[in-house]
Amino acid sequence: xxxxQAKAFIAKYPAAISFVRPSHLEELSPLYEVHIEAVVAxxxxxxELSGGVYYPRKETTDRFxxxxxxxxxxxxxxxxxxxxxxxxxxxxxxxxxDGKMIQWAPAEYEFDxxxxxxxxILTAEKNNKxxxxxxxxxxxxxxxxxxxxxxxxxxxxxxIISAIGMPTGFPRLFKGDExxxxxxxxxFSRVIVNSKNEMVLQKALDSMFSTxxxxxxxxxVAQITGETEQPVEAEMRNVxxxxxxxxxxxxxxxxxxxxxxxxxxxxxxAIVEYEASYNLSTKAASALAEARASDLSTLSDDxxxxxxxxxxxxxxxxxxxxx
Numbered sequence: 001x002x003x004x005q006a007k008a009f010i011a012k013y014p015a016a017i018s019f020v021r022p023s024h025l026e027e028l029s030p031l032y033e034v035h036i037e038a039v040v041a042x043x044x045x046x047x048e049l050s051g052g053v054y055y056p057r058k059e060t061t062d063r064f065x066x067x068x069x070x071x072x073x074x075x076x077x078x079x080x081x082x083x084x085x086x087x088x089x090x091x092x093x094x095x096x097x098d099g100k101m102i103q104w105a106p107a108e109y110e111f112d113x114x115x116x117x118x119x120x121i122l123t124a125e126k127n128n129k130x131x132x133x134x135x136x137x138x139x140x141x142x143x144x145x146x147x148x149x150x151x152x153x154x155x156x157x158x159x160i161i162s163a164i165g166m167p168t169g170f171p172r173l174f175k176g177d178e179x180x181x182x183x184x185x186x187x188f189s190r191v192i193v194n195s196k197n198e199m200v201l202q203k204a205l206d207s208m209f210s211t212x213x214x215x216x217x218x219x220x221v222a223q224i225t226g227e228t229e230q231p232v233e234a235e236m237r238n239v240x241x242x243x244x245x246x247x248x249x250x251x252x253x254x255x256x257x258x259x260x261x262x263x264x265x266x267x268x269x270a271i272v273e274y275e276a277s278y279n280l281s282t283k284a285a286s287a288l289a290e291a292r293a294s295d296l297s298t299l300s301d302d303x304x305x306x307x308x309x310x311x312x313x314x315x316x317x318x319x320x321x322x323x
Contacts, residue, residue, distance in 0.1 A: 001033060001034060001035060001036065002033070003025055003026075003027070003028075003034065006024075006025060006034050006035075006036045006189070007025065009036045009038075010036060010187060013038055013185050013187060015185070016038065016185040016186060016187045017170075017184065017185070017186050017187070018186075018187040019064075019068065019164050019165065019166060019186065019187065019188050019189075020036060020187050020188065020189040021189050023096075023097050024097060024189040024190070024191060025189075026097065028097050028191065029097075029098070029099060030194065030199075031099060031193065031194055031199065032095075032097070032099055032191050032192065032193060032194055033191075033192060033193075033194040034189055034190070034191060034192075035069075035189065035190050035191075035192045036187060036188070036189050037067040037187070037188050037189075037190070038185055038186070038187055039063055039064060039067050039185070039186045039187075039188065040183050040184070040185050040186075041056070041060055041063075041183065041184050041185075041186060042182070042183055042184075043174045043182065045057055045059075045060040046060065046170070046173065049169060051171070052171060052172045053169040053170065053171050054169060054170045054171075054173040054174065055168065055169045055170075056157075058153055058157060061156075061157040061160050061161065062156075062160070064160060064161075064164060064166065064186065064188065065160035065163075065164070067186075067188035067190070068094070068160075068163070068164050068188040068189070068190055069094050069095055069188075069190025069191065069192070070092050070093075070094055070159075070160050070163050070164065071092070071093055071094070072090060072091055072092060072093065072156070072159070073091045073092075073093045073101075073103065078090075078091075079148055079151050079152055079155070081148075082110075084112055084113065084114050085110050085111065085112035085113075085115075085147075086110070086111045086112075086147045086148045086150070086151035087108055087109070087110045087111075087151060088108065088109045088110075088111070088151035088152045088153075088154055088155030088156070089106055089107070089108045089155055090106060090107050090108075090155040090156050090158070090159035091103070091104075091106045091159070092104040092106075092107070092159040092160065092162070092163040094163060094190070094191075095190070095191045095192070096191065097191055099191075104159070104162065104163040105162065106159065107155055107158040107159035107161075107162050108155055108158070109151055109153075109154030109155040109157075109158050110151065110154075111147050111150040111151040111154060112147075113140060113143035113144040113147045114140065114143075116143050117136070117139045117140040117143050120139060121136055121139070164188070
């Protein structure tokens, strides 16, 4: 969308929580355009923490990240283990207004199964819901089983929140309203490729049909794309050897002029050399071999007339050889 369309879209949501980047509403390259997306979230899309603070769930955070154009460079998350804790590390990136990828600072999230289990056990005792010894051991084992995945998820969510510039929690977001009855709208912006630009479309077509053309030829690509322009053929160059005494056969004459054996051999040799360089046929080579194998002084005029006719016919089939 254009800048004017983006501003008009934002104006439709005056009560929305906006995370639109100001740089996205400036003049962009014709190859790119801004896209504004409204994400509607309900109360069950958040974790309600103590003090009335709402923290977005994993799937909600992923929706926010997609709307803001956040992706991850290389491996999505790189997780390592330090002592008993798993530490996830994510590398967020985003397409900038100039078309270059912005590499945001990596985010980390640590998950310690022992510490998390101890917190849950103490919280249960505080609420007079003390866990048995078996339940405590089972809780620790479950946390160890999912420890690496929890670290991965936490690092990804932390990276998205950091790249967008979003707070980790929203105090009094729903203000005690009934669950599922109230919606909150969030606005995000991202830079995308302008698919309506002719250069972008041509580049996409070239990339799409390059393999098709190499496999099936340009005619198939032309049928798919609807192009009717014929390919430009390479200009043919006359590369006939420059030989002295080579005369064009007069096809309108009743009979060709009589040449001496030496002149005839010179003309015929030039034709054969030209034919051999292009590998057109073996007719000339066969005729020359026949002539050279004979005693030219014993040949009759009828033989030379017939040979001249064969030369004229070969020249007609190979007009590039005529001078």
